[in-house]
Amino acid sequence: MSEREVDMELVARVQRGDRRAFDLLVLKYQRKIMRLLSRMIREPADVEDVAQETFIKAYRALPQFRGDSAFYTWLYRVAINTARNWQAASNRRPQTVSSFENDDGETFNQIDSLTDESTPESLAVTRQIAQTVNDAINALPEDLRTAIVLREIEGMSYEDIATSMACPIGTVRSRIFRAREAIAERLRPVINNDRDHRW
Numbered sequence: 001m002s003e004r005e006v007d008m009e010l011v012a013r014v015q016r017g018d019r020r021a022f023d024l025l026v027l028k029y030q031r032k033i034m035r036l037l038s039r040m041i042r043e044p045a046d047v048e049d050v051a052q053e054t055f056i057k058a059y060r061a062l063p064q065f066r067g068d069s070a071f072y073t074w075l076y077r078v079a080i081n082t083a084r085n086w087q088a089a090s091n092r093r094p095q096t097v098s099s100f101e102n103d104d105g106e107t108f109n110q111i112d113s114l115t116d117e118s119t120p121e122s123l124a125v126t127r128q129i130a131q132t133v134n135d136a137i138n139a140l141p142e143d144l145r146t147a148i149v150l151r152e153i154e155g156m157s158y159e160d161i162a163t164s165m166a167c168p169i170g171t172v173r174s175r176i177f178r179a180r181e182a183i184a185e186r187l188r189p190v191i192n193n194d195r196d197h198r199w
């Protein structure tokens with residue numbers, strides 16, 4: 001059974017009144033939703049509140065979920081919309097994170113191949129690269145930042161990102177391209193790459 005099929009079975013159980021099935025969906029996606037929201041919202045307590053609101057909204061809307069997209073794609077869209085509504089209602093600016101999350105191997109593939117972690121110097125370079133990438137991501141406009149996080153950190157397909165962000169797939173491709181260009185521009189001085197390098 002694929003992940004999507006497992007999710008659809010759990011959704012069907014929730015739609016039949018099985019609340020424990022929704023608990024399983026929350027357990028499965030809570031960490032990913034929190035990670036996504038932490039890229040959009042400044043305070044950890046607010047991230048928790050918006051995540052909780054996301055799951056409440058998802059639970060209430062689940063009876064109308066038809067399965068036209070994968071459950072996680074739909075859930076990410078609920079989370080993104082909930083965060084945007086929260087920001088608009090509270091007039092807050094998007095998150096600026098001080099460190100790049102790579103505890104789960106969530107890093108751009110090129111970074112892994114650039115350094116040898118066997119020396120203090122290379123560890124310092126790795127940290128500098130990670131910080132530069134993090135700063136570059138956080139400096140992006142929200143639409144570019146969301147698209148690149150969903151693609152590179154969450155590993156979502158272009159189709160799923162388009163669904164989550166409620167925009168055409170061409171727009172997603174453009175946003176990801178522009179985000180990668182901006183990140184590469186910030187990385188060039190750090191890794192001494194030439195101007196034609198693409199990752």
